[in-house]
Amino acid sequence: MRYSYLGPAGTFTEAALLQMPGAETAERVPAASVLSALAMVQDDEADVAVVPIENSVEGGVTATLDAVSVAHNLHITAETLVPITFVLASADPMPMEQVRSIATHSHGWAQVRRWAEATVPHAEFVPASSTAAAAHGLTRDPAIADAAVCAPLVAAQLGLHVLAREIEDVPGAVTRFVMAAKPGPVPVMTGADKTTVMIPLPEDHPGGLMEILEHFATNGVNICRIESRPTGFGMGDYFFSMDLEGHIAEARIADALAGIHRISPRIRFLGSYPRADNKSQQVGPEVSEAAFTSAQRWIESLRG
Amino acid sequence: MRYSYLGPAGTFTEAALLQMPGAETAERVPAASVLSALAMVQDDEADVAVVPIENSVEGGVTATLDAVSVAHNLHITAETLVPITFVLASADPMPMEQVRSIATHSHGWAQVRRWAEATVPHAEFVPASSTAAAAHGLTRDPAIADAAVCAPLVAAQLGLHVLAREIEDVPGAVTRFVMAAKPGPVPVMTGADKTTVMIPLPEDHPGGLMEILEHFATNGVNICRIESRPTGFGMGDYFFSMDLEGHIAEARIADALAGIHRISPRIRFLGSYPRADNKSQQVGPEVSEAAFTSAQRWIESLRG
Amino acid sequence: MRYSYLGPAGTFTEAALLQMPGAETAERVPAASVLSALAMVQDDEADVAVVPIENSVEGGVTATLDAVSVAHNLHITAETLVPITFVLASADPMPMEQVRSIATHSHGWAQVRRWAEATVPHAEFVPASSTAAAAHGLTRDPAIADAAVCAPLVAAQLGLHVLAREIEDVPGAVTRFVMAAKPGPVPVMTGADKTTVMIPLPEDHPGGLMEILEHFATNGVNICRIESRPTGFGMGDYFFSMDLEGHIAEARIADALAGIHRISPRIRFLGSYPRADNKSQQVGPEVSEAAFTSAQRWIESLRG
Amino acid sequence: MRYSYLGPAGTFTEAALLQMPGAETAERVPAASVLSALAMVQDDEADVAVVPIENSVEGGVTATLDAVSVAHNLHITAETLVPITFVLASADPMPMEQVRSIATHSHGWAQVRRWAEATVPHAEFVPASSTAAAAHGLTRDPAIADAAVCAPLVAAQLGLHVLAREIEDVPGAVTRFVMAAKPGPVPVMTGADKTTVMIPLPEDHPGGLMEILEHFATNGVNICRIESRPTGFGMGDYFFSMDLEGHIAEARIADALAGIHRISPRIRFLGSYPRADNKSQQVGPEVSEAAFTSAQRWIESLRG
Numbered sequence A, B, C, D: 001m002r003y004s005y006l007g008p009a010g011t012f013t014e015a016a017l018l019q020m021p022g023a024e025t026a027e028r029v030p031a032a033s034v035l036s037a038l039a040m041v042q043d044d045e046a047d048v049a050v051v052p053i054e055n056s057v058e059g060g061v062t063a064t065l066d067a068v069s070v071a072h073n074l075h076i077t078a079e080t081l082v083p084i085t086f087v088l089a090s091a092d093p094m095p096m097e098q099v100r101s102i103a104t105h106s107h108g109w110a111q112v113r114r115w116a117e118a119t120v121p122h123a124e125f126v127p128a129s130s131t132a133a134a135a136h137g138l139t140r141d142p143a144i145a146d147a148a149v150c151a152p153l154v155a156a157q158l159g160l161h162v163l164a165r166e167i168e169d170v171p172g173a174v175t176r177f178v179m180a181a182k183p184g185p186v187p188v189m190t191g192a193d194k195t196t197v198m199i200p201l202p203e204d205h206p207g208g209l210m211e212i213l214e215h216f217a218t219n220g221v222n223i224c225r226i227e228s229r230p231t232g233f234g235m236g237d238y239f240f241s242m243d244l245e246g247h248i249a250e251a252r253i254a255d256a257l258a259g260i261h262r263i264s265p266r267i268r269f270l271g272s273y274p275r276a277d278n279k280s281q282q283v284g285p286e287v288s289e290a291a292f293t294s295a296q297r298w299i300e301s302l303r304g
Helices: A010-019 A033-042 A062-072 A106-119 A130-140 A154-159 A210-220 A251-263 A289-303 B010-019 B036-043 B060-074 B106-119 B132-139 B151-158 B210-219 B251-263 B289-303 C012-018 C035-044 C062-072 C106-119 C131-140 C153-158 C210-217 C251-263 C290-303 D010-018 D034-042 D062-072 D107-117 D129-139 D152-158 D208-218 D251-261 D288-304
Strands: A003-005 A027-030 A046-051 A073-081 A087-090 A101-104 A124-127 A149-151 A161-165 A176-181 A191-200 A223-230 A236-246 A266-274 B001-008 B028-029 B050-054 B073-081 B087-090 B101-104 B124-127 B147-150 B162-164 B172-179 B191-202 B225-232 B240-243 B268-276 C001-004 C028-029 C048-053 C075-083 C087-090 C100-106 C125-128 C147-151 C160-167 C174-181 C193-201 C223-232 C238-245 C268-274 D001-005 D025-030 D050-054 D075-083 D086-089 D101-104 D123-128 D145-152 D160-167 D174-181 D193-200 D223-230 D238-245 D268-274
Touching: A003 A010, A003 A033, A010 A027, A010 A046, A010 A073, A010 A154, A027 A033, A033 A046, A033 A176, A033 B124, A033 D107, A062 A223, A062 D208, A073 D288, A087 A130, A087 A154, A101 A106, A101 A130, A106 A124, A106 A149, A106 D034, A130 A149, A130 A154, A149 A154, A149 B050, A161 D238, A191 A251, A210 A223, A210 A236, A210 A251, A236 B087, A251 A289, A251 B251, A289 C223, B001 B010, B001 B036, B001 C210, B010 B028, B010 B050, B010 B073, B010 B151, B010 B172, B010 C251, B028 B036, B028 B060, B036 C106, B036 C223, B087 B240, B101 B106, B101 B132, B106 B124, B106 C035, B124 D288, B132 B147, B132 B151, B151 B162, B151 D075, B162 D001, B191 B225, B191 B251, B191 C160, B210 B225, B210 B240, B210 B251, B210 C210, B251 B289, B251 D107, B268 C160, C001 C012, C001 C035, C012 C028, C012 C048, C012 C075, C012 C174, C028 C035, C035 C048, C035 C174, C087 C153, C100 C131, C106 C125, C106 C147, C106 D174, C131 C147, C131 C153, C153 C160, C210 C238, C210 D208, C251 C290, C290 D251, D001 D010, D010 D025, D010 D075, D010 D152, D010 D160, D025 D034, D034 D050, D034 D174, D086 D129, D086 D152, D086 D238, D101 D107, D107 D123, D107 D129, D107 D145, D129 D152, D145 D160, D152 D160, D193 D251, D208 D238, D208 D251, D251 D288
Parallel strands: A003 A027, A003 A046, A073 A266, A101 A124, A101 A149, B001 B028, B001 B050, B073 B268, B101 B124, B101 B147, C001 C028, C001 C048, C075 C268, C100 C125, C100 C147, D001 D025, D001 D050, D075 D268, D101 D123, D101 D145
Antiparallel strands: A046 A176, A073 A176, A087 A149, A087 A161, A191 A236, A191 A266, A223 A236, A223 D223, B050 B172, B073 B172, B087 B147, B087 B162, B191 B240, B191 B268, B225 B240, B225 C223, C048 C174, C075 C174, C087 C147, C087 C160, C193 C238, C193 C268, C223 C238, D050 D174, D075 D174, D086 D145, D086 D160, D193 D238, D193 D268, D223 D238
16 A cells, blocks of 8 residues: 655654554655645555645645545545644754744644743744654754754654653644545445535525535434535635535435435535544434335335 | 215215216215215225315315324325305295395305395395205205305206305305325326325424425425324324325425435325316426436445 | 304303303303304404314314404404313203204214214214204204204203213314404413414415424424415415414514514414413523523624 | 734735735734734734635635634624735746746645646745745745745745746636734625624534524525534534625624524624625515514514
8 A cells, every 4th residue: 555645754644644554564655735645646656645634733724635536536535533732852952941943834833832932932933834844854954943843753753852742732632634545445334434525506596505404404414514615616606515424325325415416416425434533423213224214115105 | 986975965075076077977975074975985885085175165174084084094086176156046036135044054154245245134144054955955945044055056956046146255266175085006197296195293303394394395395285283192292284296206205205204104195196276397407307316326326 | 341152052162262261241142153253353243252273063264263363353362272072962851762863063973973873873963053053953943853962061051951971982172262352462471372373475485384484493483283275366375374382572483473574574463372271381591582682682792 | 004914025915915905005014824913913013914714825724713813802804805826936037947946835836736847847846834935035045946936926025037927727716815803893884795703503403503504594694605613622512614695784694693692602703894806795675674674663563
């Protein structure tokens, strides 16, 4: 297996990749951007791309994934959660009070700013293109900064000296990462699954979101993420990117999506895959497989 | 064919029956009540019962039909509309101003009251058990009343003298009648059909009507009649009696009813049959048979 | 107080009237029909009309009330429930097995039919215009029938001999009656109230019922009765007759009706009044008066 | 007026700021991050912050704005759209084919990648913390890169030599920017307005999105953006960030938000302001101010 991921080496994205079974020994190829990581799969330079979703400190955004998945016809095959925790690391041991400049990505800086103001108030922020790049910078050129705010992984990989751990202002944050691959067999249902779809707003239905949601409501499907996005083909055209609780193998997901396909035929299925949080799906009796089967039999009996 | 109908002979119900093809020469058996007419079908004393629905001047009510259809498992196979128009008729010719008493059903009286007050202000109302019974009464016992308000049919059948025609205060009223028979093949779809169902309110869902209607909304099914009724098994238990535009052979009707079966499994199908008004069904592209088929194929392609 | 009611004396409607405080000594005027009873109020011949609603054995129907209330601008001021129980009564004591003919209204007959077939199988049904009329008939003309199926009230009023009590096939039935009067101050809120409205289907909204119900859903208003009816002004035009749980003095009822007024400005308010079953209204925190007040204050604070 | 903005000088964000009336002569303070720009307003170091929203090439994300607006109680007072177009610029004139390294932000690189592969296939990508930083880098240290991909504004500000214009792969993209300030009088209604809100998902309502949307549906409010976000206080807790078409001064917006306040009292109002696209609001007659006023008067007349 060859994995592409949002690099450089040592990012939270590589940490996410390393959580996958067998990843330790797999080929891992850093990419300069989410787009590049995904394009490598499209171009057969990798089998699976690992990219961040939501809240990322490294700038990966759902929008990118949406656009690329559709353009390149990639499916999501897995997701994983990585605790976002930062260390302050330097190339060589040094007293904290001597730290005068700190390199990191601006998003990372934002997440440790209160800690930094309280602990190293005189340190200047030096922007880097990623938290991992900041760490690599320390080893390449001592002039860049005294220390870096980065992931524990890259500090370990580079043998940096850790001056402080868990310096994030809001502890407990996690970032979600997904694996994207060319379409193949859908991962088997586990009972704790998600399904990701893109649904263009029906052209002539201004109140179309409500209409879409009714299909989920009548089939007992919970939405765990929803985002509207401009399609990029002119103002006023939107699609919705959504994660649903459930698997395409379930009648309730299949019926909801079939109903939406009727009002928005350009709907895109981007994958059914196990949930990272492993939270078992609670399904009411009225949307159980048995209820769907029983209803179908009743209709057939009426039609004779 | 043997028809039972809400009698006596000459009611609007018999007029409805006579609108059915071949009814002129069929056996027609009057019944004392809607319940009796329906029971005759159940007991194999008739093949089809004709009973009034809505606005009837003769007291037939949907509630009765609902209850009996369920108890006796009858299906509706046809409906017909009869214009409700009244005549003032007497046994023998007489001047209008000499009419001092008028027999009819209280509902019939209500519908000609303004005409009567203006035209025969001194005439007294004599209640009868039906408008047809009032007409029959004139021929049996001259002491009952000078004249009767009744359907043109019974006046013609009995050779009564018609003193005035179209005396109803609000012209243009029609009453709907249905044919009920034991379950058999569903009448073929015509493109202008109705489907009648009874849907118990889901027990633990106080706001359940909305939930039921969402299944019709998502499948493009219009409701042309809805009535809530107590089930009679205790306070607070309701069912809904509904007429839908469409036929059980259509995917949109079948899918809507299958969805409702999941939340209210005791739903009863009471028949799909041609509409009396012959109004063609307008079906949007998103609920056409083609849309349902295309959506189903898409789901199958995803599941592989 | 002068009450008009659906007569003759001794009907279940008079029994309903007698349940009202002070009714025993009030003037009680029987009317020949629901229409007449209501018209007497309109014409100042009575202050309040008492008429049956739903399931009535005497033919009162919601449709009539709807039509008249609107035409005559009457409001409902109270409702009451009367247990429907029948007696078999004769003018003079006689052995049950000698009863050969039984007078009653056809709806009443339908409700004791199984008892009659089992107990007096040879007795013939003689239709009467009401169960009370059947009882009165016995005292006027012995030739009409040997016995009558009627309400206990009329048997007692006329001093009839009761041959059998509680002969109804389905025990426990109740009929609802309402009091209708000219508009005046709305009865004060009790916490267990109903509100009756008529809502024309918005002309250009085929799926308009859903739209109406959303206003009730968003304001936490339960519907305890709904019936669609043709307006009588041409095919395809409907209105909905509804009873709601709650009182116009409550914000949730007022806001729901105000919202519906915007989409169907011809909505008619037919009264807020105490529920006959005295069932206290359960109101969720999100639709409490406090929640409405708090929301309103928030909006005002935003608008500055 | 003092403006803080996402710097450094020459970003698309500064271009957005320069579109505001009077901005040319106002004090403009670059900030290192969206968070910093917003914090400057909070700390009275600036009056208004200008930050990017959606699709940004400079990494500004709605999530940041949401979080900060709530934490710091900032309101949005205006929005503006900036066409996203890139130039390839160098410190000194040089032939295009000699460009061997190109500095820019990774998002910017992603947007010109196809152009670069076709035009300067041998050029290496050098990541920078922003497109403007890349341009500034050229003037500070020739060793960093031969050229930069950046906004026309910064190339002009720094007197760079423009080698190619409009090199973006997808022409016509725009990015939205908003102005955020401490709460004050809401900008007056123009008839083409937006309102931004944050709505926490009601805790005990898993299908709560539908419930929220019903308030918009019944009040005729269109949603032009919706995004669900974790609140950050534990898994499973979401809020929705939404832009609505309309102004808090309108009854339809006020009533919708008041209704949602009842089910989600922690709702946050983040501002009503003119739309950048100046698209006039189409309001149906049933949600016009006149309809709300008329409905309110009707309710008052009923309550007496």
